[in-house]
Amino acid sequence: ALTAGIVGLPNVGKSTLFNAITKAGAEMANYPFATIEPNVGMVEVPDDRLARIQEIEPADKIVPTTFEFTDIAGIVKGASKGEGLGNKFLENIRQVNAIVHVVRAFDDNEITHVNGVIDPLDDIDTINTELVLADLDAVDKRLPKVEKAAKTPKDKDAQEEFAVLQKIKPVLEAGKSVRTIEFNDDEQKVVRGLFLLSSKPVLYVANIAEEDMSDPEASKYFKQIQDFAATEGAEVIGLSARAEEEIAELDDADKEEFLTMAGVTEPGLNKLIRAAYHLLELRTFFTAGGKETRAWTFKAGVKAPQVAGVIHSDFERGFIRAETIAFDDLDQYGSVKAVREAGRRRSEGKEYVVQDGDIIEFLFNV
Ligand code: GDP
Numbered sequence: 332a333l334t335a336g337i338v339g340l341p342n343v344g345k346s347t348l349f350n351a352i353t354k355a356g357a358e359m360a361n362y363p364f365a366t367i368e369p370n371v372g373m374v375e376v377p378d379d380r381l382a383r384i385q386e387i388e389p390a391d392k393i394v395p396t397t398f399e400f401t402d403i404a405g406i407v408k409g410a411s412k413g414e415g416l417g418n419k420f421l422e423n424i425r426q427v428n429a430i431v432h433v434v435r436a437f438d439d440n441e442i443t444h445v446n447g448v449i450d451p452l453d454d455i456d457t458i459n460t461e462l463v464l465a466d467l468d469a470v471d472k473r474l475p476k477v478e479k480a481a482k483t484p485k486d487k488d489a490q491e492e493f494a495v496l497q498k499i500k501p502v503l504e505a506g507k508s509v510r511t512i513e514f515n516d517d518e519q520k521v522v523r524g525l526f527l528l529s530s531k532p533v534l535y536v537a538n539i540a541e542e543d544m545s546d547p548e549a550s551k552y553f554k555q556i557q558d559f560a561a562t563e564g565a566e567v568i569g570l571s572a573r574a575e576e577e578i579a580e581l582d583d584a585d586k587e588e589f590l591t592m593a594g595v596t597e598p599g600l601n602k603l604i605r606a607a608y609h610l611l612e613l614r615t616f617f618t619a620g621g622k623e624t625r626a627w628t629f630k631a632g633v634k635a636p637q638v639a640g641v642i643h644s645d646f647e648r649g650f651i652r653a654e655t656i657a658f659d660d661l662d663q664y665g666s667v668k669a670v671r672e673a674g675r676r677r678s679e680g681k682e683y684v685v686q687d688g689d690i691i692e693f694l695f696n697v
Contacts, residue, residue: 333630334371334399335534335607336427340454341445343435344538344572349402351572354579355600361394370402376608376615377601378626380658384617384690385624387661396615396626398608401427421465425526429610430533431603432458436552437540437571451537451552452559459508462528467503469527470496495521503529511563532610535560535567536603541574545594566606570599614687617658618642620667635683639693649696653679658688 339345352372367373375395385393403423434451435444446453474496480489495518502512508529514522522530535556543550547569560567578589578598612631616638629638640647660675670676
Protein backbone atom coordinates (compact mmCIF):
# COMPACT_ATOMS: atom_id res chain seq x y z
CA ALA A 332 0.00 0.00 0.00
CA LEU A 333 1.09 3.55 -0.60
CA THR A 334 2.26 5.26 2.56
CA ALA A 335 3.23 8.72 3.80
CA GLY A 336 6.32 9.05 6.01
CA ILE A 337 6.27 11.36 9.01
CA VAL A 338 9.50 13.33 9.26
CA GLY A 339 10.69 16.31 11.28
CA LEU A 340 13.42 17.53 13.60
CA PRO A 341 13.70 15.96 17.08
CA ASN A 342 11.23 17.26 19.67
CA VAL A 343 8.75 18.84 17.28
CA GLY A 344 5.93 16.44 18.14
CA LYS A 345 6.34 13.57 15.66
CA SER A 346 5.95 10.79 18.21
CA THR A 347 3.00 12.58 19.75
CA LEU A 348 1.35 12.79 16.34
CA PHE A 349 2.20 9.18 15.56
CA ASN A 350 0.69 8.11 18.89
CA ALA A 351 -2.46 10.00 18.01
CA ILE A 352 -2.55 8.15 14.69
CA THR A 353 -2.10 4.74 16.31
CA LYS A 354 -4.65 5.46 19.00
CA ALA A 355 -7.18 6.71 16.46
CA GLY A 356 -6.22 3.55 14.54
CA ALA A 357 -8.30 1.38 12.29
CA GLU A 358 -10.81 -1.12 13.65
CA MET A 359 -8.51 -4.06 13.02
CA ALA A 360 -11.37 -6.59 13.07
CA ASN A 361 -12.23 -5.21 9.64
CA TYR A 362 -8.83 -6.04 8.18
CA PRO A 363 -8.05 -9.57 9.37
CA PHE A 364 -5.28 -10.17 6.88
CA ALA A 365 -3.44 -6.90 7.31
CA THR A 366 0.11 -7.18 8.58
CA ILE A 367 1.44 -4.01 10.12
CA GLU A 368 4.99 -3.05 10.97
CA PRO A 369 5.53 -1.37 14.35
CA ASN A 370 6.41 1.94 12.70
CA VAL A 371 3.26 1.93 10.60
CA GLY A 372 0.01 3.50 11.78
CA MET A 373 -3.11 2.43 9.93
CA VAL A 374 -6.03 4.84 10.05
CA GLU A 375 -9.49 4.80 8.57
CA VAL A 376 -10.19 7.46 5.97
CA PRO A 377 -13.11 9.56 7.19
CA ASP A 378 -15.80 9.73 4.53
CA ASP A 379 -19.36 10.97 5.18
CA ARG A 380 -20.58 9.28 2.01
CA LEU A 381 -20.42 5.86 3.68
CA ALA A 382 -23.13 6.75 6.18
CA ARG A 383 -25.34 8.13 3.40
CA ILE A 384 -24.97 4.96 1.30
CA GLN A 385 -25.70 2.86 4.37
CA GLU A 386 -28.83 4.89 4.95
CA ILE A 387 -30.08 4.17 1.43
CA GLU A 388 -28.80 0.59 1.10
CA PRO A 389 -28.53 -0.79 4.64
CA ALA A 390 -25.92 -3.52 5.21
CA ASP A 391 -24.71 -5.33 8.35
CA LYS A 392 -21.76 -3.00 8.74
CA ILE A 393 -19.74 -0.13 7.37
CA VAL A 394 -16.09 -0.66 6.48
CA PRO A 395 -14.09 2.47 5.72
CA THR A 396 -10.97 2.33 3.60
CA THR A 397 -7.58 2.82 5.24
CA PHE A 398 -4.43 4.83 4.92
CA GLU A 399 -0.96 4.13 6.31
CA PHE A 400 1.45 6.53 7.94
CA THR A 401 5.05 5.50 8.54
CA ASP A 402 7.01 6.94 11.43
CA ILE A 403 10.49 7.91 10.28
CA ALA A 404 12.74 8.53 13.25
CA GLY A 405 15.75 10.66 13.77
CA ILE A 406 16.92 13.23 11.31
CA VAL A 407 19.70 15.56 12.38
CA LYS A 408 21.86 18.02 10.52
CA GLY A 409 24.46 16.07 8.57
CA ALA A 410 22.23 13.08 7.85
CA SER A 411 23.22 13.17 4.20
CA LYS A 412 26.81 12.76 5.36
CA GLY A 413 25.81 9.75 7.43
CA GLU A 414 25.63 11.61 10.76
CA GLY A 415 23.38 10.14 13.43
CA LEU A 416 21.05 7.62 11.90
CA GLY A 417 21.54 9.54 8.66
CA ASN A 418 21.72 6.78 6.10
CA LYS A 419 18.95 4.78 7.68
CA PHE A 420 16.81 7.87 7.79
CA LEU A 421 17.32 8.63 4.11
CA GLU A 422 16.73 5.00 3.20
CA ASN A 423 13.44 5.06 5.10
CA ILE A 424 12.35 8.18 3.26
CA ARG A 425 13.21 6.53 -0.02
CA GLN A 426 10.67 3.80 0.77
CA VAL A 427 7.68 6.08 1.32
CA ASN A 428 5.53 7.60 -1.39
CA ALA A 429 5.00 10.99 0.19
CA ILE A 430 6.37 13.06 3.05
CA VAL A 431 4.45 14.52 5.98
CA HIS A 432 6.84 17.10 7.37
CA VAL A 433 6.05 18.06 10.97
CA VAL A 434 7.18 21.50 12.05
CA ARG A 435 7.06 22.94 15.55
CA ALA A 436 4.78 25.97 15.63
CA PHE A 437 4.10 26.36 19.35
CA ASP A 438 5.89 28.26 22.08
CA ASP A 439 6.57 26.30 25.24
CA ASN A 440 9.58 27.04 27.40
CA GLU A 441 9.26 23.63 29.00
CA ILE A 442 10.07 21.89 25.77
CA THR A 443 13.50 22.39 24.34
CA HIS A 444 14.03 23.01 20.69
CA VAL A 445 17.14 21.38 19.19
CA ASN A 446 18.34 24.73 17.93
CA GLY A 447 17.23 26.70 20.97
CA VAL A 448 14.76 28.89 19.08
CA ILE A 449 11.40 28.37 17.45
CA ASP A 450 12.04 29.09 13.82
CA PRO A 451 9.85 26.98 11.53
CA LEU A 452 11.53 28.11 8.33
CA ASP A 453 14.97 27.25 9.63
CA ASP A 454 13.64 23.84 10.75
CA ILE A 455 12.15 23.14 7.36
CA ASP A 456 15.34 24.23 5.69
CA THR A 457 17.45 21.93 7.87
CA ILE A 458 15.55 18.88 6.74
CA ASN A 459 15.02 19.87 3.15
CA THR A 460 18.74 20.62 2.86
CA GLU A 461 19.63 17.08 3.93
CA LEU A 462 17.32 15.68 1.27
CA VAL A 463 18.69 18.07 -1.34
CA LEU A 464 22.29 17.15 -0.49
CA ALA A 465 21.51 13.44 -0.70
CA ASP A 466 19.89 14.02 -4.10
CA LEU A 467 22.80 16.11 -5.32
CA ASP A 468 25.09 13.26 -4.37
CA ALA A 469 22.96 10.81 -6.34
CA VAL A 470 22.80 13.12 -9.37
CA ASP A 471 26.56 13.71 -9.33
CA LYS A 472 27.20 9.98 -9.23
CA ARG A 473 24.84 9.31 -12.11
CA LEU A 474 25.74 12.19 -14.41
CA PRO A 475 29.08 10.96 -15.82
CA LYS A 476 27.64 7.55 -16.73
CA VAL A 477 24.60 9.04 -18.40
CA GLU A 478 26.66 11.69 -20.18
CA LYS A 479 28.82 8.98 -21.70
CA ALA A 480 25.84 6.87 -22.77
CA ALA A 481 24.15 9.94 -24.25
CA LYS A 482 26.99 10.30 -26.76
CA THR A 483 25.70 7.21 -28.54
CA PRO A 484 23.36 8.81 -31.09
CA LYS A 485 20.88 5.92 -30.86
CA ASP A 486 20.54 6.09 -27.09
CA LYS A 487 17.57 8.44 -26.85
CA ASP A 488 16.78 7.39 -23.28
CA ALA A 489 20.22 8.39 -22.06
CA GLN A 490 19.96 11.72 -23.91
CA GLU A 491 16.63 12.40 -22.29
CA GLU A 492 17.91 11.50 -18.86
CA PHE A 493 21.02 13.59 -19.37
CA ALA A 494 18.89 16.62 -20.19
CA VAL A 495 16.77 16.07 -17.08
CA LEU A 496 19.81 15.64 -14.83
CA GLN A 497 21.24 18.86 -16.19
CA LYS A 498 18.01 20.61 -15.42
CA ILE A 499 17.94 19.25 -11.87
CA LYS A 500 21.53 19.78 -10.83
CA PRO A 501 21.64 23.61 -10.65
CA VAL A 502 18.38 23.66 -8.70
CA LEU A 503 19.81 21.27 -6.11
CA GLU A 504 23.01 23.31 -6.02
CA ALA A 505 20.89 26.33 -5.19
CA GLY A 506 19.51 24.37 -2.21
CA LYS A 507 16.05 23.87 -3.68
CA SER A 508 13.98 20.71 -3.85
CA VAL A 509 13.36 18.88 -7.12
CA ARG A 510 9.62 19.28 -6.57
CA THR A 511 9.96 23.03 -7.21
CA ILE A 512 10.91 22.30 -10.85
CA GLU A 513 8.31 22.15 -13.59
CA PHE A 514 8.64 19.10 -15.83
CA ASN A 515 6.67 18.01 -18.85
CA ASP A 516 5.16 14.52 -18.92
CA ASP A 517 8.17 12.87 -20.56
CA GLU A 518 10.58 14.50 -18.15
CA GLN A 519 8.34 13.54 -15.27
CA LYS A 520 8.69 9.89 -16.23
CA VAL A 521 12.47 10.19 -16.13
CA VAL A 522 12.31 11.99 -12.77
CA ARG A 523 10.19 9.22 -11.27
CA GLY A 524 12.83 6.69 -12.31
CA LEU A 525 15.51 8.63 -10.42
CA PHE A 526 13.81 8.09 -7.02
CA LEU A 527 15.03 11.39 -5.66
CA LEU A 528 14.03 12.28 -2.12
CA SER A 529 13.26 15.93 -2.74
CA SER A 530 10.95 15.05 -5.63
CA LYS A 531 8.48 13.26 -3.37
CA PRO A 532 5.21 15.03 -2.80
CA VAL A 533 5.12 16.77 0.57
CA LEU A 534 2.66 18.29 2.97
CA TYR A 535 3.53 20.26 6.06
CA VAL A 536 1.99 19.81 9.48
CA ALA A 537 2.27 22.91 11.63
CA ASN A 538 2.18 21.63 15.21
CA ILE A 539 0.42 24.64 16.66
CA ALA A 540 -0.50 25.55 20.23
CA GLU A 541 -3.76 24.14 21.48
CA GLU A 542 -5.25 27.63 21.84
CA ASP A 543 -4.68 28.25 18.12
CA MET A 544 -6.65 25.17 17.05
CA SER A 545 -9.81 27.03 16.11
CA ASP A 546 -7.89 29.51 13.98
CA PRO A 547 -4.46 28.25 12.88
CA GLU A 548 -3.90 31.32 10.74
CA ALA A 549 -3.77 33.38 13.91
CA SER A 550 -0.41 31.74 14.60
CA LYS A 551 2.49 33.66 13.13
CA TYR A 552 4.43 30.43 12.79
CA PHE A 553 1.59 28.87 10.82
CA LYS A 554 1.60 31.82 8.42
CA GLN A 555 5.35 31.51 7.90
CA ILE A 556 5.05 27.83 7.10
CA GLN A 557 2.14 28.51 4.77
CA ASP A 558 4.08 31.13 2.83
CA PHE A 559 6.99 28.78 2.38
CA ALA A 560 4.79 25.83 1.43
CA ALA A 561 3.20 27.96 -1.28
CA THR A 562 6.58 28.18 -3.03
CA GLU A 563 6.49 24.39 -3.35
CA GLY A 564 2.79 24.21 -4.13
CA ALA A 565 2.39 22.27 -0.89
CA GLU A 566 -0.47 22.18 1.58
CA VAL A 567 -0.21 22.97 5.31
CA ILE A 568 -2.35 21.38 8.00
CA GLY A 569 -2.47 23.16 11.34
CA LEU A 570 -3.08 20.88 14.31
CA SER A 571 -1.96 20.39 17.88
CA ALA A 572 -0.34 16.97 18.15
CA ARG A 573 -0.89 16.95 21.89
CA ALA A 574 -4.59 17.72 21.53
CA GLU A 575 -4.94 15.11 18.78
CA GLU A 576 -3.44 12.50 21.08
CA GLU A 577 -6.00 13.38 23.75
CA ILE A 578 -8.88 13.41 21.27
CA ALA A 579 -7.93 10.00 19.94
CA GLU A 580 -8.41 8.49 23.39
CA LEU A 581 -11.91 9.86 23.97
CA ASP A 582 -15.19 8.11 23.30
CA ASP A 583 -17.54 9.73 20.80
CA ALA A 584 -19.50 11.86 23.27
CA ASP A 585 -16.41 13.25 24.99
CA LYS A 586 -14.80 13.80 21.62
CA GLU A 587 -17.72 15.97 20.50
CA GLU A 588 -17.45 17.99 23.68
CA PHE A 589 -13.70 18.43 23.36
CA LEU A 590 -14.00 19.55 19.75
CA THR A 591 -16.79 22.00 20.55
CA MET A 592 -14.74 23.47 23.39
CA ALA A 593 -11.76 23.81 21.10
CA GLY A 594 -13.94 25.51 18.51
CA VAL A 595 -13.42 23.01 15.70
CA THR A 596 -15.77 20.72 13.81
CA GLU A 597 -13.50 17.71 13.43
CA PRO A 598 -10.14 16.40 14.64
CA GLY A 599 -7.10 17.84 12.84
CA LEU A 600 -6.11 14.24 12.23
CA ASN A 601 -9.06 13.83 9.85
CA LYS A 602 -7.84 16.78 7.82
CA LEU A 603 -4.35 15.29 7.78
CA ILE A 604 -5.59 11.87 6.65
CA ARG A 605 -7.60 13.37 3.80
CA ALA A 606 -4.76 15.66 2.72
CA ALA A 607 -2.23 12.80 2.70
CA TYR A 608 -4.67 10.61 0.78
CA HIS A 609 -5.05 13.25 -1.89
CA LEU A 610 -1.34 14.00 -1.95
CA LEU A 611 -0.83 10.42 -3.10
CA GLU A 612 -3.59 10.86 -5.68
CA LEU A 613 -5.69 8.21 -4.03
CA ARG A 614 -9.41 7.99 -4.70
CA THR A 615 -12.32 6.07 -3.21
CA PHE A 616 -14.91 3.78 -4.71
CA PHE A 617 -17.65 1.93 -2.86
CA THR A 618 -19.32 -1.44 -2.82
CA ALA A 619 -22.79 -1.72 -1.31
CA GLY A 620 -25.90 -3.84 -1.23
CA GLY A 621 -24.25 -6.93 0.23
CA LYS A 622 -23.22 -7.67 3.80
CA GLU A 623 -21.20 -4.50 4.07
CA THR A 624 -21.14 -0.96 2.82
CA ARG A 625 -17.51 -0.54 2.07
CA ALA A 626 -15.01 2.01 0.82
CA TRP A 627 -11.93 1.01 -1.19
CA THR A 628 -8.88 2.90 -2.36
CA PHE A 629 -7.57 3.17 -5.89
CA LYS A 630 -5.05 5.35 -7.66
CA ALA A 631 -6.50 8.18 -9.74
CA GLY A 632 -6.58 7.43 -13.46
CA VAL A 633 -6.77 3.65 -13.18
CA LYS A 634 -9.19 1.62 -15.33
CA ALA A 635 -12.01 -0.62 -14.15
CA PRO A 636 -10.32 -4.08 -14.29
CA GLN A 637 -7.37 -2.91 -12.21
CA VAL A 638 -9.70 -1.26 -9.74
CA ALA A 639 -11.62 -4.55 -9.50
CA GLY A 640 -8.28 -6.12 -8.58
CA VAL A 641 -8.22 -3.98 -5.43
CA ILE A 642 -11.00 -6.23 -4.10
CA HIS A 643 -9.66 -9.51 -5.41
CA SER A 644 -7.24 -10.61 -8.13
CA ASP A 645 -9.99 -12.92 -9.51
CA PHE A 646 -12.15 -9.87 -10.15
CA GLU A 647 -9.41 -8.39 -12.29
CA ARG A 648 -8.58 -11.60 -14.17
CA GLY A 649 -12.18 -12.42 -15.02
CA PHE A 650 -13.41 -8.84 -15.40
CA ILE A 651 -16.53 -8.53 -17.58
CA ARG A 652 -17.97 -5.16 -16.67
CA ALA A 653 -18.60 -2.68 -13.89
CA GLU A 654 -22.19 -1.77 -13.06
CA THR A 655 -21.70 1.74 -11.78
CA ILE A 656 -23.64 4.43 -9.98
CA ALA A 657 -22.12 7.77 -9.08
CA PHE A 658 -22.49 8.58 -5.39
CA ASP A 659 -24.01 11.96 -6.25
CA ASP A 660 -26.75 10.26 -8.27
CA LEU A 661 -27.59 7.85 -5.46
CA ASP A 662 -27.60 10.72 -3.02
CA GLN A 663 -29.87 12.79 -5.27
CA TYR A 664 -32.33 10.07 -6.36
CA GLY A 665 -32.44 8.42 -2.95
CA SER A 666 -32.60 4.78 -4.06
CA VAL A 667 -30.92 2.41 -6.49
CA LYS A 668 -34.28 1.83 -8.13
CA ALA A 669 -34.79 5.53 -8.79
CA VAL A 670 -31.25 5.82 -10.17
CA ARG A 671 -31.96 2.95 -12.57
CA GLU A 672 -35.28 4.41 -13.66
CA ALA A 673 -33.56 7.70 -14.40
CA GLY A 674 -31.16 5.78 -16.63
CA ARG A 675 -28.21 6.82 -14.48
CA ARG A 676 -26.88 3.36 -13.76
CA ARG A 677 -24.04 2.71 -16.16
CA SER A 678 -22.56 -0.49 -17.50
CA GLU A 679 -18.86 0.25 -17.92
CA GLY A 680 -16.25 -1.84 -19.74
CA LYS A 681 -12.51 -2.50 -19.64
CA GLU A 682 -11.52 1.00 -20.73
CA TYR A 683 -13.55 2.85 -18.12
CA VAL A 684 -11.48 5.16 -15.94
CA VAL A 685 -13.04 4.81 -12.49
CA GLN A 686 -14.14 8.05 -10.81
CA ASP A 687 -13.99 9.01 -7.16
CA GLY A 688 -17.33 8.19 -5.53
CA ASP A 689 -18.34 5.43 -7.96
CA ILE A 690 -20.47 2.74 -6.35
CA ILE A 691 -19.61 -0.40 -8.28
CA GLU A 692 -20.80 -3.93 -8.71
CA PHE A 693 -18.23 -5.90 -10.67
CA LEU A 694 -19.32 -8.74 -12.95
CA PHE A 695 -16.63 -11.28 -13.60
CA ASN A 696 -15.96 -14.83 -14.85
CA VAL A 697 -14.51 -17.32 -12.42
P1 GDP B 1 9.53 14.11 18.43
O1 GDP B 1 10.90 14.06 18.95
O2 GDP B 1 9.42 14.96 17.22
O3 GDP B 1 8.90 12.77 18.24
O4 GDP B 1 8.67 14.91 19.51
P2 GDP B 1 7.68 14.38 20.64
O5 GDP B 1 6.41 13.94 20.05
O6 GDP B 1 8.40 13.43 21.53
O7 GDP B 1 7.38 15.74 21.40
C1 GDP B 1 8.42 16.48 22.05
C2 GDP B 1 7.84 17.19 23.24
O8 GDP B 1 6.92 18.19 22.78
C3 GDP B 1 7.06 16.28 24.16
O9 GDP B 1 7.34 16.67 25.50
C4 GDP B 1 5.62 16.55 23.80
O10 GDP B 1 4.74 16.34 24.89
C5 GDP B 1 5.66 18.01 23.40
N1 GDP B 1 4.61 18.34 22.45
C6 GDP B 1 4.24 17.64 21.34
N2 GDP B 1 3.20 18.22 20.72
C7 GDP B 1 2.89 19.32 21.45
C8 GDP B 1 1.92 20.35 21.32
O11 GDP B 1 1.08 20.35 20.40
N3 GDP B 1 1.96 21.34 22.26
C9 GDP B 1 2.85 21.36 23.30
N4 GDP B 1 2.84 22.37 24.16
N5 GDP B 1 3.77 20.40 23.45
C10 GDP B 1 3.80 19.39 22.54
